[in-house]
Amino acid sequence: MLDSVRGIWGRFLDAARGRPRAGGERSADAPRKAGAKRAHNLFEAAAAYVSACAEDDQDRMEEVAGWVSPEALSFGVNELACRAVIALARERDESPRAVARALLGLPSA
Template identity: 65%
Template sequence: MWDRIRRSGTRIVDSLRTEPPTGGRETRTHNLFEAAAAYVSACAEDDQDRIDEASAWVSPEALSFGVNELACRAVIALARERDESPRTVARALLGLPAA
Protein backbone atom coordinates (compact mmCIF):
# COMPACT_ATOMS: atom_id res chain seq x y z
CA MET A 1 0.00 0.00 0.00
CA TRP A 2 2.71 2.49 0.93
CA ASP A 3 4.50 1.71 -2.31
CA ARG A 4 1.43 2.70 -4.34
CA ILE A 5 1.14 5.96 -2.39
CA ARG A 6 4.83 6.69 -2.96
CA ARG A 7 4.52 6.02 -6.72
CA SER A 8 1.45 8.27 -6.93
CA GLY A 9 3.30 11.02 -5.09
CA THR A 10 6.27 10.65 -7.42
CA ARG A 11 4.03 10.95 -10.48
CA ILE A 12 2.42 14.09 -9.07
CA VAL A 13 5.77 15.70 -8.30
CA ASP A 14 7.13 14.76 -11.74
CA SER A 15 4.10 16.34 -13.41
CA LEU A 16 4.79 19.61 -11.59
CA ARG A 17 8.40 19.87 -12.74
CA THR A 18 9.10 22.74 -15.13
CA GLU A 19 12.28 21.23 -16.59
CA PRO A 20 12.20 18.30 -19.00
CA PRO A 21 13.47 14.96 -17.72
CA THR A 22 17.19 14.44 -18.20
CA GLY A 23 17.15 10.78 -19.11
CA GLY A 24 19.11 9.75 -16.04
CA ARG A 25 21.71 12.52 -16.29
CA GLU A 26 21.96 14.78 -13.29
CA THR A 27 21.49 18.46 -14.10
CA ARG A 28 22.71 21.28 -11.96
CA THR A 29 20.38 24.12 -11.08
CA HIS A 30 21.74 27.63 -10.87
CA ASN A 31 20.74 30.23 -8.33
CA LEU A 32 20.05 33.84 -9.20
CA PHE A 33 23.46 35.05 -8.01
CA GLU A 34 25.29 32.56 -10.23
CA ALA A 35 23.10 33.64 -13.13
CA ALA A 36 23.76 37.33 -12.42
CA ALA A 37 27.53 36.80 -12.20
CA ALA A 38 27.58 34.81 -15.44
CA TYR A 39 25.30 37.33 -17.18
CA VAL A 40 27.29 40.41 -16.14
CA SER A 41 30.65 38.86 -16.96
CA ALA A 42 29.32 37.74 -20.36
CA CYS A 43 28.01 41.26 -21.02
CA ALA A 44 31.40 42.71 -20.11
CA GLU A 45 33.06 40.32 -22.58
CA ASP A 46 30.31 40.85 -25.20
CA ASP A 47 29.66 37.08 -25.41
CA GLN A 48 26.09 36.72 -26.67
CA ASP A 49 26.02 32.93 -26.32
CA ARG A 50 26.91 33.12 -22.62
CA ILE A 51 24.46 35.99 -22.13
CA ASP A 52 21.66 33.86 -23.59
CA GLU A 53 22.69 30.84 -21.52
CA ALA A 54 22.78 32.77 -18.23
CA SER A 55 19.47 34.45 -19.06
CA ALA A 56 17.81 31.04 -19.32
CA TRP A 57 18.94 29.89 -15.86
CA VAL A 58 16.44 31.99 -13.90
CA SER A 59 13.39 34.16 -14.53
CA PRO A 60 13.93 37.70 -15.88
CA GLU A 61 12.79 39.13 -12.54
CA ALA A 62 15.26 37.02 -10.59
CA LEU A 63 18.07 37.91 -13.00
CA SER A 64 17.26 41.61 -12.62
CA PHE A 65 17.36 41.30 -8.84
CA GLY A 66 20.67 39.41 -9.01
CA VAL A 67 22.26 41.97 -11.33
CA ASN A 68 21.09 44.79 -9.05
CA GLU A 69 22.54 43.03 -5.99
CA LEU A 70 25.82 42.42 -7.82
CA ALA A 71 26.03 46.08 -8.83
CA CYS A 72 25.42 47.23 -5.25
CA ARG A 73 28.05 44.90 -3.86
CA ALA A 74 30.58 45.88 -6.54
CA VAL A 75 30.09 49.61 -5.92
CA ILE A 76 30.41 49.14 -2.16
CA ALA A 77 33.59 47.06 -2.55
CA LEU A 78 35.13 49.56 -4.95
CA ALA A 79 34.17 52.48 -2.72
CA ARG A 80 35.88 50.84 0.25
CA GLU A 81 38.96 50.12 -1.86
CA ARG A 82 39.13 53.74 -3.07
CA ASP A 83 38.10 55.21 0.29
CA GLU A 84 35.29 57.13 -1.44
CA SER A 85 31.53 57.17 -1.07
CA PRO A 86 29.47 54.67 -3.06
CA ARG A 87 27.68 57.59 -4.73
CA THR A 88 30.98 59.06 -5.97
CA VAL A 89 32.13 55.66 -7.26
CA ALA A 90 28.83 54.91 -9.01
CA ARG A 91 28.80 58.28 -10.75
CA ALA A 92 32.45 57.87 -11.79
CA LEU A 93 31.77 54.40 -13.22
CA LEU A 94 28.93 55.81 -15.30
CA GLY A 95 30.99 58.79 -16.45
CA LEU A 96 28.76 61.30 -14.67
CA PRO A 97 30.10 64.52 -13.17
CA ALA A 98 30.56 64.67 -9.41
CA ALA A 99 27.40 65.75 -7.65
Protein backbone atom coordinates in the same frame (compact mmCIF):
# COMPACT_ATOMS: atom_id res chain seq x y z
CA MET B 1 1.55 39.29 10.22
CA LEU B 2 5.21 38.80 11.14
CA ASP B 3 4.90 35.06 10.47
CA SER B 4 3.58 35.85 7.00
CA VAL B 5 6.57 38.09 6.26
CA ARG B 6 8.96 35.44 7.60
CA GLY B 7 7.33 32.81 5.40
CA ILE B 8 7.58 34.95 2.28
CA TRP B 9 11.19 35.91 3.07
CA GLY B 10 12.05 32.25 3.73
CA ARG B 11 10.59 31.15 0.40
CA PHE B 12 12.49 33.93 -1.34
CA LEU B 13 15.79 32.89 0.26
CA ASP B 14 15.15 29.24 -0.56
CA ALA B 15 14.47 30.16 -4.18
CA ALA B 16 17.61 32.29 -4.28
CA ARG B 17 19.62 29.34 -3.00
CA GLY B 18 17.95 26.94 -5.42
CA ARG B 19 16.17 24.99 -2.68
CA PRO B 20 12.49 24.28 -3.25
CA ARG B 21 10.56 24.08 0.04
CA ALA B 22 7.89 21.42 -0.35
CA GLY B 23 6.01 19.17 -2.72
CA GLY B 24 8.59 16.40 -2.90
CA GLU B 25 11.00 18.47 -4.94
CA ARG B 26 14.65 17.92 -4.21
CA SER B 27 16.67 20.38 -2.17
CA ALA B 28 20.03 21.69 -3.29
CA ASP B 29 21.72 19.21 -0.92
CA ALA B 30 19.88 16.11 -2.19
CA PRO B 31 21.85 13.62 -4.29
CA ARG B 32 21.56 14.10 -8.02
CA LYS B 33 20.68 11.46 -10.55
CA ALA B 34 23.37 10.62 -13.09
CA GLY B 35 23.20 13.05 -15.99
CA ALA B 36 20.83 15.45 -14.20
CA LYS B 37 21.67 19.13 -14.53
CA ARG B 38 22.24 21.17 -11.39
CA ALA B 39 19.87 24.09 -10.90
CA HIS B 40 21.53 27.49 -10.94
CA ASN B 41 20.74 30.06 -8.29
CA LEU B 42 20.14 33.69 -9.11
CA PHE B 43 23.54 34.87 -7.86
CA GLU B 44 25.38 32.38 -10.08
CA ALA B 45 23.23 33.53 -12.98
CA ALA B 46 23.89 37.21 -12.22
CA ALA B 47 27.65 36.69 -11.99
CA ALA B 48 27.75 34.72 -15.24
CA TYR B 49 25.46 37.20 -17.02
CA VAL B 50 27.46 40.28 -15.98
CA SER B 51 30.77 38.66 -16.87
CA ALA B 52 29.36 37.65 -20.27
CA CYS B 53 28.19 41.25 -20.79
CA ALA B 54 31.64 42.55 -19.88
CA GLU B 55 33.19 40.15 -22.41
CA ASP B 56 30.51 40.98 -25.02
CA ASP B 57 29.62 37.28 -25.30
CA GLN B 58 26.03 37.35 -26.62
CA ASP B 59 25.68 33.57 -26.82
CA ARG B 60 26.66 33.16 -23.16
CA MET B 61 24.32 36.00 -22.13
CA GLU B 62 21.40 34.26 -23.84
CA GLU B 63 22.28 30.91 -22.24
CA VAL B 64 22.54 32.39 -18.76
CA ALA B 65 19.32 34.36 -19.17
CA GLY B 66 17.51 31.02 -19.33
CA TRP B 67 18.87 29.78 -15.99
CA VAL B 68 16.47 31.82 -13.84
CA SER B 69 13.42 34.02 -14.34
CA PRO B 70 13.99 37.52 -15.75
CA GLU B 71 12.89 39.00 -12.41
CA ALA B 72 15.38 36.88 -10.47
CA LEU B 73 18.17 37.75 -12.91
CA SER B 74 17.35 41.45 -12.57
CA PHE B 75 17.45 41.19 -8.79
CA GLY B 76 20.77 39.31 -8.90
CA VAL B 77 22.37 41.81 -11.28
CA ASN B 78 21.17 44.68 -9.06
CA GLU B 79 22.60 42.97 -5.96
CA LEU B 80 25.90 42.37 -7.76
CA ALA B 81 26.07 46.02 -8.83
CA CYS B 82 25.41 47.21 -5.28
CA ARG B 83 28.08 44.93 -3.82
CA ALA B 84 30.59 45.93 -6.49
CA VAL B 85 30.04 49.66 -5.90
CA ILE B 86 30.37 49.20 -2.13
CA ALA B 87 33.59 47.17 -2.55
CA LEU B 88 35.10 49.77 -4.90
CA ALA B 89 34.05 52.62 -2.62
CA ARG B 90 35.81 50.97 0.33
CA GLU B 91 38.88 50.25 -1.78
CA ARG B 92 39.05 53.84 -3.05
CA ASP B 93 37.97 55.39 0.27
CA GLU B 94 35.18 57.25 -1.52
CA SER B 95 31.42 57.32 -1.16
CA PRO B 96 29.38 54.73 -3.09
CA ARG B 97 27.62 57.62 -4.86
CA ALA B 98 30.93 59.06 -6.11
CA VAL B 99 32.09 55.65 -7.30
CA ALA B 100 28.81 54.90 -9.10
CA ARG B 101 28.88 58.27 -10.86
CA ALA B 102 32.53 57.79 -11.86
CA LEU B 103 31.81 54.30 -13.24
CA LEU B 104 29.03 55.72 -15.39
CA GLY B 105 31.13 58.68 -16.53
CA LEU B 106 28.91 61.23 -14.83
CA PRO B 107 30.26 64.45 -13.38
CA SER B 108 30.77 64.41 -9.61
CA ALA B 109 27.88 66.02 -7.80
